[in-house]
Amino acid sequence: MSDLESKKNKIKNTGLTIVKKIFSIQEVSIIIPVLALLILATIINPMFVHPLNLAAIARRMSMWGLVAIGEALIILTGNFDVSVGAMVAFICVFFSAAGAIWQLPLIVAILLSILLAITMSTISGFCIVKLKINPILTTIAMAFICRGLSKALTNAHFVVFAPAKGSEGFLKFGQAEPLSLSWNFFIFIAFIIIFQIILKKTDYGRKLYATGDNSNVARLAGINTDIIKISTFIISGTLIGIASVLLVAKEAVGSSNYGTGWEILAIAAVAIAGISLVGGAGSMIGLLIGVIMMQCIYNILILLQINQHMQSILLGVIMILSVIIDLKRRNRILGSKLE
């Protein structure tokens, strides 16, 4: 009798713990608000779940999603970069000018652009890690520098990208819509998977987490934290370069206005993803969910025909909210650890 009861209890308990375990996986706790948001959006405007709209969301998010991956790695090691949007503008303008004005061969232009992005990003990283200048100040200054350069390069006009002969396929590649998505989307997903594997399975990934969690302890454990931190900036620069080249391939124009607000989208996606804004926790799958969520919010705003200026208010509110969410989550994790 009591045996049976205890068995029953045990089953009940394991059932509960399974539910508890599922909910304690960070990614699941992020998915629930996303689902709620999707349902809400569908109720507000049934057009939201139209396949064409969903495909548009997927295409749009992969643009800045690439940049968000780099931002996530930087934040993972306890730094910050608010210059990514301006850097995208600069690289886009540079790449367009390289193709249209200086008539460089396509491959050279692409490589030069990515190299330039890496250089700019590494300068930020060097100032932050080696010269110990505050990350936000450094990257705001870098944003000034990049926006200024991109405007100076174009006199604040558009630069129409015209590829050299024999490489018209490049624009076709950028504007193609395989499965009514874009190649950009598949590249984004591929990078998410690659970095998820790097973070979870490799030595380098473990070093990233260790550096972000406690830089001093990591250094004492023999990790060269300076190199690790700068390496995240190099990766971020590479991704910014790739994203910019793809953006120009899609739009066929370079403008100094590109990338406005991308840093906020990226940081908010990172915060939603459960990547702690002080470093040391989070995953790429979480980031993917965060990116989807941010793009859905943006899409809903467009469907609701909210005016553009209102959107800047909402971006600001999202920024503040994401910091609050991050803080609450950190407190909760801290609380559960103390228990």
Place this chain on the structure above:
Amino acid sequence: MVFEKSKAKVEKNERSFLARIFSIQEIGILIPAFLLILLFYFINPVFLSAANILSVIKVLAFFGIIAVGETLVLIGGDFDISVGSQAGLGAVFSGFLMLKTSCFGLSNTPYEWIGVVVCIIITLAICSIVGFLNGYLVVDLKLPAFVVTIGTMWVVRGVVMVVTSGKTVYPLPQSFLNICNVQVPVTKIGDQVVGISMPFILFLLLIIVFEILLRRSKFGRNIYATGSNREVAKLSGINTRKVRYMNYVIVSIFSALSGVMVAAFMKQGHPVIGEGWEMLVIAGCAIGGATLTGGVGSMIGTIIGVFIINIVNNGLVIVGISSFLQQTVQGVIILIAVYIDIFRRNQKIRA
């Protein structure tokens, strides 16, 4: 023997006097300032003409008034990036209020100025709400000031844009323009009388008042104590929460005031007023010796820092560098300024 000793003593005194002069932080900042002035003067002598100096002073006052508040915030160990947006809010909101209420029905009457003053006071009160909001987020919710004030910067700028739908607010009442554009005449260029503008006089007054308050009053000592070690300050009975809230509200009011002055100067409330100012203000404070970790800084340093920033801005125009590249140069200057700050602090620790 005794003579030698006293000689050594005198020598030592002299050296320490010299050392003391050079150890005053503000002197150290003046040297690059002079070098910059000389450089621009040699490239283009117009740089030191009376008209140009007066125009530098006029523009400088707008940044300077905000920098006074930002210095307080920095000394108190906090940070505010939303000041530029708040200046925009002040500029647009005051103009909006004067137009919509036609100065509370006093427009085009001899008492118009009363309506104008009331409108300005209401604007400052409204803008101080932003300060309270920043204070609440940073002080009470304990969120990182850097990130959160970027958020409020976007929100406030968005509010400005929504209120005006991106258009300028004009025509502003004549007495408003008269009040804010009063100037002490200095010279005459052609038919135009140019002089020291009202905002600059106000800026100097604020600098003097707050320098005295910081050095001599309990208010100032509390700010320094809060900034250098918050926990210790709290334990010694200082209401650090009140001090930090007050700093945020003061910087909001000063930003709005600066915005109002710019609106009067430009004769219109333009919604992009104040865009990008936050970094120039912070760079000015940092050059002037206010550290970004709190507890250090002075108004005298800030006034020199603001001067340097404006000398560079003006010099770039005089030398003829493209206005787009100026943004880039500003970015570089900010980086150098903040690095100087860190370098100086490291040396002090070593000493």
